[in-house]
Amino acid sequence: MSAIHNCSRALALALLFATLPLTEAFAHCFVGARFFPATLAVDDPCVADEMSLPTVSWSRTADTPPATEWDVSAEVSKRITEDFGISIGDVWSQIRGPGGPTMAGFGNLETTAQYQLLKDGSHELAMLLGLIVDWGGTGASNSGIATPYTTLTPTYYFGKGFGDLPDSAGWLRAFAVTGQIGYQIPSRSFDLVQQALIPQVLAWGGSIQYSMPYLKSEIADLQLPDFINHLIPIVEFQMSTPVENNFGNSFVTTGTINPGVIWVGSYFQVGLEAQVPVNAQSGHGVGVLGQLHLYLDDMFPKTIGQPLIGGTGAAPQQLKF
């Protein structure tokens, strides 16, 4: 079974990179003058050609005594058309209890299909609809890392920059927010192994970010060091709230608040965040989350960085300036 899962992953990825058109390129998450970076804990509000490789996190679980958990994940996103894209990713986890056994293995394969509802450049507003599928039984369910059942999560995403505030707002115009809300629907309502109900969960989160690149190029060039001008300080939050089929269990919201910073370059970005549990049910102590994220459309503008269908092979439209 394990070999079949490996082959499935390899085939899915091979198909993703096959038959790429040799046309011209377009953009990732630019909305007008605003660039929304790829956020680490939640998703940005655009379909894109990009890859997170790797995302690494370290945290201590909510168990008593707490176990130490390492997660190493990878995800690649590919536009099929200009407005429709898919992502595929997986995570390898290791959970080591104090003096107890160590569990390790892959989580379930996760795919996401996303459609760009809106990109309004003048208001720096983007909206996105997605369907996240966590494919049950494709991970290490025997060791408790993955679930044997599938979970569907229809999700709405948005991003809003505040560059459309009047000039008198000054430096506030460099702020932006993103958010997402999804409803997790498991394919089973009862876990026979755990002898527990499998709840339906509201998965929600977002970010507040301050763009130093935006400050420099749109508001005020303060002649700061170049490294500073590439930074986007950010606070992300990701939460889960059980809302249905949770009889006998707590309905408490769990999650983390992640203050950190993203350094944005021309071809890649690097992010580092602390993970602060919001309550005792969310974990013990402060964890760490880091990510290297590659802009495939900038690295490979004529191949992988193109939508599979309808790339901008035609000449761009002349502006009427």
Next chain:
Amino acid sequence: MRKFLTFVSLLLIPLAPVAARAHAFLDHASPLVGSTVATAPHEVVMTFTQNLEPAFSTAQVTDSSGARVDQGKAQVSGNTMTVGLKALGPGSYKVHWHALSVDTHSTEGAFTFHVGGR
């Protein structure tokens, strides 16, 4: 762990060396973005992080009433875009730019500079 390495190796396949280009960000401008200058400039010079396509990269400058105060089409050379200005009086001026990098990545933006006391 071996499975994870297989997965990562597959992901790395497309990362063979290529001649890369990227989006053209505004690196700096003269007058400086958001600055106040004592004497009116004769032109706005913008330097980008990538080379530009001259035919599709352009800029216009407007005064506080929205009237254009530039002298027409911007000149593009490499990663620099220059637009001439009419004689400016004291006041605030907005530069709107659109840049197409040589690999057709499109970016746009706007910034303000001020002449004389505000």
